[in-house]
Amino acid sequence: xxxxxxxxxxxxxxxxxxxxxxxxxxxxxxxxxxxxxxxxxxxxxxxxxxxxxxxxxxxxxxxxxxxxxxxxxxxxxxxxxxxxxxxxxxxxxxxxxxxxxxxxxxxxxxxxxxxxxxxxxxxxxxxxxxxxxxxxxxxxxxxxxxxxxxxxxxxxxxxxxxx
Amino acid sequence: xxxxxxxxxxxxxxxxxxxxxxxxxxxxxxxxxxxxxxxxxxxxxxxxxxxxxxxxxxxxxxxxxxxxxxxxxxxxxxxxxxxxxxxxxxxxxxxxxxxxxxxxxxxxxxxxxxxxxxxxxxxxxxxxxxxxxxxxxxxxxxxxxxxxxxxxxxxxxxxxxxxxxxxxxxxxxxxxxxxxxxxxxxxxxxxxxxxxxxxxxxxxxxxxxxxxxxxxxxxxxxxxxxxxxxxxxxxxxxxxxxxxxxxxxxxxxxxxxxxxxxxxxxxxxxxxxxxxxxxxxxxxxxxxxxxxxxxxxxxxxxxxxxxxxxxxxxxxxxxxxxxxxxxxxxxxxxxxxxxxxxxxxxxxxxxxxxxxxxxxxxxxxxxxxxxxxxxxxxxxxxxxxxxxxxxxxxxxxxxxxxxxxxxxxxxxxxxxxxxxxxxxxxxxxxxxxxxxxxxxxxxxxxxxxxxxxxxxxxxxxxxxxxxxxxxxxxxxxxx
Numbered sequence: 001x002x003x004x005x006x007x008x009x010x011x012x013x014x015x016x017x018x019x020x021x022x023x024x025x026x027x028x029x030x031x032x033x034x035x036x037x038x039x040x041x042x043x044x045x046x047x048x049x050x051x052x053x054x055x056x057x058x059x060x061x062x063x064x065x066x067x068x069x070x071x072x073x074x075x076x077x078x079x080x081x082x083x084x085x086x087x088x089x090x091x092x093x094x095x096x097x098x099x100x101x102x103x104x105x106x107x108x109x110x111x112x113x114x115x116x117x118x119x120x121x122x123x124x125x126x127x128x129x130x131x132x133x134x135x136x137x138x139x140x141x142x143x144x145x146x147x148x149x150x151x152x153x154x155x156x157x158x159x160x161x162x163x
Numbered sequence: 164x165x166x167x168x169x170x171x172x173x174x175x176x177x178x179x180x181x182x183x184x185x186x187x188x189x190x191x192x193x194x195x196x197x198x199x200x201x202x203x204x205x206x207x208x209x210x211x212x213x214x215x216x217x218x219x220x221x222x223x224x225x226x227x228x229x230x231x232x233x234x235x236x237x238x239x240x241x242x243x244x245x246x247x248x249x250x251x252x253x254x255x256x257x258x259x260x261x262x263x264x265x266x267x268x269x270x271x272x273x274x275x276x277x278x279x280x281x282x283x284x285x286x287x288x289x290x291x292x293x294x295x296x297x298x299x300x301x302x303x304x305x306x307x308x309x310x311x312x313x314x315x316x317x318x319x320x321x322x323x324x325x326x327x328x329x330x331x332x333x334x335x336x337x338x339x340x341x342x343x344x345x346x347x348x349x350x351x352x353x354x355x356x357x358x359x360x361x362x363x364x365x366x367x368x369x370x371x372x373x374x375x376x377x378x379x380x381x382x383x384x385x386x387x388x389x390x391x392x393x394x395x396x397x398x399x400x401x402x403x404x405x406x407x408x409x410x411x412x413x414x415x416x417x418x419x420x421x422x423x424x425x426x427x428x429x430x431x432x433x434x435x436x437x438x439x440x441x442x443x444x445x446x447x448x449x450x451x452x453x454x455x456x457x458x459x460x461x462x463x464x465x466x467x468x469x470x471x472x473x474x475x476x477x478x479x480x481x482x483x484x485x486x487x488x489x490x491x492x493x494x495x496x497x498x499x500x501x502x503x504x505x506x507x508x509x510x511x512x513x514x515x516x517x518x519x520x521x522x523x524x525x526x527x528x529x530x531x532x533x534x535x536x537x538x539x540x541x542x543x544x545x546x547x548x549x550x551x552x553x554x555x556x557x558x559x560x561x562x563x564x565x566x567x568x569x570x571x572x573x574x575x576x577x578x579x580x581x582x583x584x585x586x587x588x589x590x591x592x593x594x595x596x597x598x599x600x601x602x603x604x605x606x607x608x609x610x611x612x613x614x615x616x617x618x619x620x621x622x623x624x625x626x627x628x629x630x631x632x633x634x635x636x637x638x639x640x641x642x
Contacts, residue, residue, distance in 0.1 A: 014330070015225030042328050043231070047277055047296075048269075048315040101300050102308050123210075 007056035018116025018130040021064035045090040054103030061092040065113035072137040077109035197582040208561040232266035233541035237548040239334035240537030247529025248337040254522030255338035262324035268507040269317025270542035276310030288595030338526030362505045369501040384493030384577035384603040387413035390462035399468030403540040424538040455572035458544030460499035475506035567609040577603040
């Protein structure tokens with residue numbers, strides 16, 4: 001059986017405080033050099049991510065989230081097709097839908113939301129709490145990806161919540 | 164008691180950013196006033212103060228996730244002047260140009276296919292649930308696929324020249340920090356002919372739309388105005404990366420021409436109005452009433468004497484012939500935008516065959532200065548970056564005039580024109596009617612995040628108020 005191709009997309013704006021959590025997580029995971037894992041870092045999801053997504057067997061989206069009651073949360077991305085699409089904001093659902101519509105393959109998608117607090121100001125660097133949440137999320141995702149690579153199959157129905 | 168009503172579109176969808184449209188109706192349901200408001204401001208110009216000049220071309224990319232390359236290059240051009248460099252080594256200038264053409268191409272493609280195509284294909288008043296890219300793809304999957312692959316091609320060029328998609332570092336004060344390796348060049352060359360074919364098909368779609376709907380286009384946000392853009396020094400050709408400033412009045416006569424862009428502040432003034440954070444620039448000698456102007460793809464088609472690539476030049480000639488000279492139709496921006504896509508792909512192909520891209524002389528040096536101004540034609544139009552630095556290399560002053568700010572008055576006039584024609588006298592304002600207003604704004608491809616120098620999401624809304632300032636209707640949704 002060929003190795004499964006896993007894609008991690010970390011997105012957000014590092015110039016906007018905790019909005020940089022997604023890119024920060026992706027950079028830390030990328031530095032681990034996990035075999036079989038492709039890491040993409042961007043300001044936001046865009047339509048051309050559909051091509052990259054369609055070339056993988058599983059995709060993890062990582063983004064900062066405001067108002068999250070837990071440090072981070074991994075949840076299955078709804079495969080219901082959204083009706084709108086922008087360019088400043090393409091949702092994970094929309095990116096998966098585009099992959100399916102245009103390239104005939106929409107792999108299972110998971111959303112790793114990491115709690116952030118400070119988004120409003122133009123500034124670089126994460127808040128102390130966001131940095132702590134990032135550490136936990138990196139440790140968790142590292143193990144999760146290793147397990148997914150090892151077992152070769154992805155649970156598609158369950159909603160995973162990590163607190 | 165007054166007898167007017169007020170409508171707000173809040174947020175307008177499928178634009179880059181966040182703002183609000185308010186429409187005032189009188190007692191007879193006639194549009195009394197219509198305005199585009201920008202409702203968020205975060206002050207990037209203050210944020211940049213104190214940063215080291217070397218950091219600036221990287222940091223300014225955080226202004227916008229859609230056109231970071233434009234800010235990267237405009238800032239780098241300003242910093243070239245500060246490090247005393249007026250002429251870059253050929254490899255540096257050509258790498259920057261390649262980056263810029265990739266950026267303009269991918270931005271225009273995204274706008275045309277993903278943001279505007281639903282309106283153009285299904286009609287401005289089509290049911291809201293139909294006006295989205297997924298329906299476009301269902302109707303024409305090949306079109307959707309091409310749009311994504313063209314955008315991807317542009318992104319690949321950016322990555323090859325800037326180093327990475329986020330916080331690219333390619334352009335540095337005085338030059339560039341990389342050349343283009345042969346393997347990457349060949350990979351891009353392998354796609355470029357296909358891209359040019361698709362670009363021409365996209366141009367045909369846009370051109371046919373304007374020609375086939377000429378009566379509607381002529382009556383939809385069409386009004387005479389001044390147009391302003393950079394043109395190439397000497398011959399006035401279209402030049403998206405560098406040139407001199409040209410402003411033509413509505414009849415095509417020059418207001419200023421071949422102006423050194425370092426003198427922009429001698430001819431342009433930024434006005435402030437109480438109801439919007441976005442400034443209103445105007446040409447000083449004409450005053451705020453008459454000195455406003457438009458920028459962007461259509462302005463570039465109006466101001467350029469010709470285009471130095473054959474396919475785009477032929478298309479430019481066709482647009483000028485169709486228009487009988489200056490074109491003032493808001494919706495003709497779509498046609499102009501696709502001409503520029505063809506031009507960019509032609510330029511990309513030309514550059515990929517140029518051995519200078521593999522050169523190793525990447526950076527020039529000069530005598531240190533304390534002020535620099537960089538101007539570029541970004542996808543949405545003219546973009547000005549102006550900095551002063553101190554002897555410690557720290558920025559002490561920053562002024563940005565972005566394309567959407569240049570177009571502020573033009574967009575407001577388009578909003579009012581369309582609102583008057585499509586909302587006046589209507590007993591009930593429908594979502595489809597309000598979308599007409601959004602279509603007019605969208606044709607300028609505004610980036611409201613850039614315009615207020617803010618970061619992140621800024622959706623735009625439309626609301627309707629009556630004569631007593633009571634909100635009676637609201638439309639729009641977040642992107």
